[in-house]
Amino acid sequence: MHHHRTRMSSACVTFAGLIFNACAAVHIFALSRSLKYEPELGWSSGNDTFKVDSIKVAWILFLSYFVSAAAVDLVGFVGVVKTKPALIRFYRDYSIADFVFSAVATAASAYSTFQVSTRTGVCEEMSRQPELLRNMTDLGLSLENCERWFERAVMAFAACMVLVLVVRLHFLLAVSRYYTHLTRRSALPTHVRTPTRQDSLQRIFIIPRHSQTASTPASPTVYAPVPLEDLTPELRRSAMEAWVKRTDLRDTRHHRSSSGRISLPIQPDEGLLPAYTDKA
Known part of the structure; x- marks a missing residue:
């Protein structure tokens, strides 16, 4: 902004x-x-001045x-x-x-x-x-x-x-x-282009690059958010730019309706109560 x-x-x-x-x-x-x-602009004949x-x-x-x-x-x-x-x-x-x-x-x-x-x-x-x-x-x-x-x-x-x-x-x-x-x-490592949908995308930098972790595919890599100002110039140059979708906190909340009804996943022809069988 x-x-x-x-x-x-x-x-x-x-x-x-x-x-x-x-x-x-x-x-x-x-x-x-x-x-x-x-x-009469020009050289004067008397005092020879212009x-x-x-x-x-x-x-x-x-x-x-x-x-x-x-x-x-x-x-x-x-x-x-x-x-x-x-x-x-x-x-x-x-x-x-x-x-x-x-x-x-x-x-x-x-x-x-x-x-x-x-x-x-x-x-x-x-x-x-x-x-x-x-x-x-x-x-x-x-x-x-x-x-x-x-x-x-x-x-x-x-x-x-x-x-x-x-x-x-x-x-x-x-x-x-x-x-x-x-x-x-x-001065960033890659040319920054403004996305067409700035409201839904966010620019991040990934350290290390994917090529540095490709040798050990079995071990997962966990990324933690770090402010860009805390990185050294060497890490900034080695960072890889990526665009991710912004997460909206409102989307992670449970959807509740004003009527108070609760929606449950029910299979076809499934009753609300479990079936009981008489055992001899």
Whole structure:
């Protein structure tokens, strides 16, 4: 049951990440079409420097980030559905790296709000994008309050990112637990397959194998239940897997009817009382 819960939670995490990152990529791509392309981009003849539109570069980086994140979420979702440990490991490693990157980026963005030069540079770049500035008017952004708006927006973004990082940490732990379960199951001596009727079958491991007791068929072998955790790694590798039917305690009880009648095995034409013969 715990295995199914971890698998279901991992599938939900990867699928939710896929939907979120895909929608964010589409939204950023739609907003990027409102950016103004400056025709004077290129090498300057005066100071021999290359002018780069920072807003446009940041938009491209954001778009690339969300597209790659959606692709990795798709890989993780396929790995969880098809039970592929290699794909789940790739998703887990990428999620760990992305978690560290997001934490560092959040701390850096919060620190940048205290730098006057950073706020001034961002507002200058925003002034060169009239269409983007017009689209963000509904959010309260204007050239007059650009620096103050940028400072508040970054602080609010940092606070939201802290909550998101906490939630992502729980999701990452769930995926890591599921991957650990798969690796432990693959380390068993035989490939474990889930039976079609899990309610009636139970997986056990037999020690020693039948081949080890075939030389003395006359002497019976008695098996005793031993927890799998108490076995050494050598015994685990030498164990043989088997599926047995679960025993239901209700089936071993005597069947009683509510009427109080007792059923006895009676042969045909047999009386209820034994026959007596007179002896002389």
